Amino acid sequence: MGMWRGLRVAFLLGSLFMILLIIVYWDDVGGFNLYPLQDPKHESLSSDFATELSLSPSPTRAQITFTTTTTGTITSSTNLIPEKPRGSAEEEVREDKQEHMREETRVEEKSQRSQPYLDDREQDVRKQRIMDVCSGDDGVEFPGRTRAFEQVPNRELDHLIVDDKHQIIYCYVPKVACTNWKRVMVVLSQSLISPSTGKPYTDPEAVPPDLVHNSSLHLTFAKFWRNYGSLSRHLMALKLQHYTKFLFVRDPFVRLISAFRNKFGRPNEDFYKQFGSVMLRRYGNVSGSLPETAAEAFAAGIKPTFEQFIAYLLDPETERKKIFNEHWRQVYRLCHPCQVKYDFIGRLETLETDAEHLLKLMRVDHLVRFPSGSRNLTATSWERDWFAQIPLTTRRELYKLYEPDFKLFGYPKPDSVLH
Template sequence: MRKPRVIRMVFALSLGCFVMVIFYFNSSLKPASEAVGEGSSRQKSRRSPLQTLYDGDQVESAVQAIHQGRRELLEEACRSYTRKRRVLIPEDLKHIIVDDQHGLLYCYVPKVACTNWKRVLMVLTGVAGSNTDPLAIPANEAHIPGNLRTLSEYSTSQINQRLRSYLKFVFVREPFERLVSAYRNKFTRSYNTAFHKRYGTKIVRRHRPDPQPEALERGNDVSFEEFVYYLVDPATQREEPFNEHWERVHSLCHPCLIHYDVVGKYETLEQDSRYVLQLAGVEDQVSFPASSKSTRTTGDMAAQFFHNISPFYQKKLYNLYRMDFLLFNYSVPAYLKFR
């Protein structure tokens, strides 16, 4: 009597294992749109933004062609100008914001519309609650740590899974226009006292002959020329990394280690932002805010700031930001005198 019972138990156990194996293979063979990540609430039948971008059945549009060209130029520049590849570490991923609901990874670059992109992602991820208007979110609230998750907060396996299956995008800007914009915002606005104390006093102490006691105390009157001296001074980066507002894009977002699917540009901000939202299938849920063109730092404005910078220091500064010019296909500005 015991033998048939043992046989039945073995048969039942084998059948159970077989069912589990079938379940495992079925789950592992799901398309990327269904296995985008833990906690994803997107409908399983919906394609991911990454699948939408690389759908070979689509008729190529002018915008798609532009972004394909940018990807190819970036890949070619990485091959030409970077020799050593290294493994990414969590510290490299602190600027990459994760939207698990829509399968998006966004590397934010200060002074390239990152406040508005953070606002948009707060709406998409539900952080903004019932609010669907990005501009209704105060700018300072968009930058509160913890409002949006970054890729560095995930485990190694979760990071790799998201890098493989999420749409990765970054927005870049002509490097010297971005630099002048950072200077104007952080050193010429009276309300930025924290920056004046943190960086202005150091710049005045190190790069101004015979500074006045008030300037040493407050650091609120740093000239652009002094700011340039500070940036190219080798001691600056020996002491600490650059602040994110003037750190190079390639150091913030690592475009030669991470394959970005969309490289948006500040010069075509509205068009490129609309393209990302279309790929994510959320263009009817949220709109990217229109920015004020009257306050933008332009090429002509940057030329005025560089007018008093000697060719020697122009060259040193260009060398500092050279990789951003090369990787993102920006020409050497015509107003520079060192050529």
């Protein structure tokens, strides 16, 4: 009995001694860790994830984050960016060419973005000039300069065409590409049906030019009173405030030459009866009766001259009765630039670039293109020849009649004609 008791005591003491050894050397043993020993600077990787990572492209620039939970589960978030493989010499040359092309494209786009800024700057100059003349800073006086828009009679608003669908107002000026701009307005407003398709025209060049001058096709401010009654002026004010408003202008003397060539340089029955016959009787020293028709008159060599046309414009009787057809009426009387704050002032002399910029401004360049028809051949260089037979005093009187248009739209004084 004493022996067995001694053995049990020895066994217990041995067990206690082993337990004390385990406790003392626990940190060196590493505990009962199921994972391989790792560098203490890094976290543990699960064997599955480590295998997956080893099969993926070399993560030379990877950012890897791991979190070990108390249950032994590992969660990970990776943003692996594989290193670009080194290509052959031909591939490198091809990539250099592609990069060069991309750089050229960026330069071109930058140039295109800067171009509208230059156009906008020119528009600011044109608009500021109108404001200066209308405020009296230029010392030019003309009828209606200081009146408010509400004081403009309805009958004088018949050149302001309204497109409600695209929120556009266009004041058309005859002999300043107005036929093509009216075509554009017809396409945008879808106011004319093509007989061949049974649908509204989509191409301005396909719209017959003789039809676009039919006043029934266009909604103008002059028609508002009939359509909206007492609300018409209020609606006009709202549209003028929110719509894009534009017009195109031209050198005033060149416009006069163009109007004369178009209406009196060839037989035109309406203009012959209404204006040509009056010019011939007043200033032509025509004895006897005039031919009944323009065709007969032209066949007999009887037709108004440019000098007679100018005399008619300067006749106090003509001015007193305001018998100014729209083709030679001053632009300030057609479009009222002192009352309507236009967003865009285009010029016939820069028609193509102005038209392109305007369509983009109105956000309709994807719907319509300005017709690229033939340009009117009348040029500023013709003025000296056309005015050669006009007395100097008459030329100066004519300039005073159209001086507001010269000043408002920035056309230089025609010194070669006036001196």
